[in-house]
Amino acid sequence: MDADSADLVKRGEYLARAGDCIACHTADKSRPYAGGVPIGTPFGTLYTPNITPDPETGIGRWTDADFLRAMQQGIGKGGQHLYPAFPYAEYTRVTERDVLAIRAYLNTLTQIRYTPPRNELSFPFNQRWLMFFWNLFNFHEGRFVPDPKQSPQWNRGAYLVEGLAHCEECHTPRNVMQGLKSSDRFSGEVQAGWRAFNITPDKAGGIGNWSDDEIVRYLATGAVAGRANAAGPMAEVVADSTQYLTPDDLRSIAVYLRSVPPVAGGQTRPRDQWGRPADDVKGLRGSRITGVDGAQLFVANCASCHSWTGQGIGASAPLAYPSLIHNSVVGSPDASNLAMVILHGVNRQTKEADVMMPAFGDELTDDQIAAIANYVTNRFGDPKATVTVDDVAKLRRRQP
Ligand code: HEC
Numbered sequence: 001m002d003a004d005s006a007d008l009v010k011r012g013e014y015l016a017r018a019g020d021c022i023a024c025h026t027a028d029k030s031r032p033y034a035g036g037v038p039i040g041t042p043f044g045t046l047y048t049p050n051i052t053p054d055p056e057t058g059i060g061r062w063t064d065a066d067f068l069r070a071m072q073q074g075i076g077k078g079g080q081h082l083y084p085a086f087p088y089a090e091y092t093r094v095t096e097r098d099v100l101a102i103r104a105y106l107n108t109l110t111q112i113r114y115t116p117p118r119n120e121l122s123f124p125f126n127q128r129w130l131m132f133f134w135n136l137f138n139f140h141e142g143r144f145v146p147d148p149k150q151s152p153q154w155n156r157g158a159y160l161v162e163g164l165a166h167c168e169e170c171h172t173p174r175n176v177m178q179g180l181k182s183s184d185r186f187s188g189e190v191q192a193g194w195r196a197f198n199i200t201p202d203k204a205g206g207i208g209n210w211s212d213d214e215i216v217r218y219l220a221t222g223a224v225a226g227r228a229n230a231a232g233p234m235a236e237v238v239a240d241s242t243q244y245l246t247p248d249d250l251r252s253i254a255v256y257l258r259s260v261p262p263v264a265g266g267q268t269r270p271r272d273q274w275g276r277p278a279d280d281v282k283g284l285r286g287s288r289i290t291g292v293d294g295a296q297l298f299v300a301n302c303a304s305c306h307s308w309t310g311q312g313i314g315a316s317a318p319l320a321y322p323s324l325i326h327n328s329v330v331g332s333p334d335a336s337n338l339a340m341v342i343l344h345g346v347n348r349q350t351k352e353a354d355v356m357m358p359a360f361g362d363e364l365t366d367d368q369i370a371a372i373a374n375y376v377t378n379r380f381g382d383p384k385a386t387v388t389v390d391d392v393a394k395l396r397r398r399q400p
């Protein structure tokens with residue numbers, strides 16, 4: 001490979017990371033980019049295609065024009081409409097030059113012969129031509145247009161966030177057609193049991209009280225002491241995508257996010273401004289173990305890492321066992337992420353650390369998990385945030 005094409009491939013790899021292609025197109029780490037990831041939609045399950053250069057089962061026979069058409073128009077090689085679970089609504093904003101760099105990178109991957117399972121979509125959603133109507137209302141084809149009134153840094157952030165990084169796919173609420181609601185951008189949405197929080201610059205509802213440095217650190221490492229940790233789908237975003245972005249690009253993202261319209265969303269106090277140390281352990285000494293007492297269960301299952309006061313262990317050190325006081329998951333008015341964290345644990349691999357909290361789904365029953373979650377929000381978070389045993393049972397069936 002000559003120096004020019006080596007550069008192109010390297011740029012393509014960086015952009016593929018910014019677009020987090022691997023998250024949706026890798027079901028099995030031993031088959032990178034060969035697809036097969038089940039994507040749950042309200043209409044059934046889709047399986048992502050193989051995008052390795054394998055000529056039979058991948059995209060080896062695709063021309064650059066085919067690839068551009070898929071990324072920018074959401075049209076497959078046979079001319080069929082692709083489902084918007086593939087974020088072409090955002091990728092359409094990416095320049096031709098960048099799309100072709102990604103293609104050049106994908107061309108260098110190992111060819112993997114693998115055919116993902118067939119989609120399980122019910123009629124009429126298995127009718128691809130219907131996407132024509134979805135596109136009519138929810139898709140605006142076109143490349144990103146820089147705003148000359150804004151700084152180059154802002155424009156770089158907007159290009160990444162609105163395009164490859166597709167932050168809105170999770171963080172923007174959806175309309176009845178499952179399109180993104182342009183009036184409430186970045187104000188938060190629930191997907192597969194996880195709430196992707198409000199990340200508008202609103203001081204109470206969003207992340208308006210975070211500094212730019214904190215946003216950068218969160219995206220680079222997944223942890224900001226006294227504010228938030230990244231679990232679930234956001235842990236994957238950090239591990240597969242944002243940790244690889246340059247500090248300049250992360251700062252541009254922070255600058256852009258700060259400029260979007262703030263949305264309070266009914267929240268009056270920031271998620272990361274709740275809680276005080278607990279001293280329940282004193283009252284528990286010598287008391288009978290009941291099995292569903294939140295305080296007892298917390299001390300037995302969580303205190304070894306988070307301390308019975310909830311203040312964490314070594315929590316001021318980066319990536320240590322975090323304090324549950326001033327933590328956005330614990331202080332959220334919606335306790336579902338907390339229940340998800342207890343059920344499925346935390347797993348985030350970054351250049352800095354392999355962060356692991358064990359999953360308690362197999363150890364604890366739904367009523368025990370509800371009791372712990374309600375104890376945790378009551379002591380260390382927003383006491384109005386509660387989960388029922390039923391909620392936990394539903395969340396248990398979700399993917400981690
Ligand atoms: C949020 C999940 C998601 C992400 C992220 C994602 N894809 Fe996909 N992609 C899909 C799904 C789902 C499909 C299948 C859509 C369909 O069947 O209509 C798809 C289809 C495709 C196709 C069409 C393949 C074919 O055989 O028809 C290409 C090409 C593609 N993706 C490339 C990429 C690239 C390049 C990236 C990163 C820049 C990327 N995808 C990121 C979910 C994703």
Ligand code: HEC
Nearest residue numbers: 165167170194195196197228229230231233234237328337
């Ligand atoms: C696949 C879905 C998904 C995508 C894509 C995504 N996020 Fe998130 N994000 C989440 C979820 C879920 C959480 C909550 C994490 C938790 O509970 O620990 C979150 C949390 C956050 C937080 C912390 C908010 C808080 O108060 O704790 C920030 C900041 C954030 N995301 C920024 C971004 C940015 C910037 C992007 C685009 C580069 C992005 N996210 C893309 C799902 C996503």
Ligand code: HEC
Nearest residue numbers: 223228229230231301302305319329341342346355356357
């Ligand atoms: C073996 C140690 C360990 C145990 C036991 C443990 N945790 Fe954790 N916990 C962690 C680690 C590690 C993290 C992730 C830190 C990071 O993201 O950098 C974490 C994160 C969290 C978070 C923050 C998640 C987020 O996305 O912001 C909550 C809430 C939490 N734990 C609650 C609990 C509860 C409740 C229990 C008991 C059922 C528990 N933990 C037991 C180690 C532990």
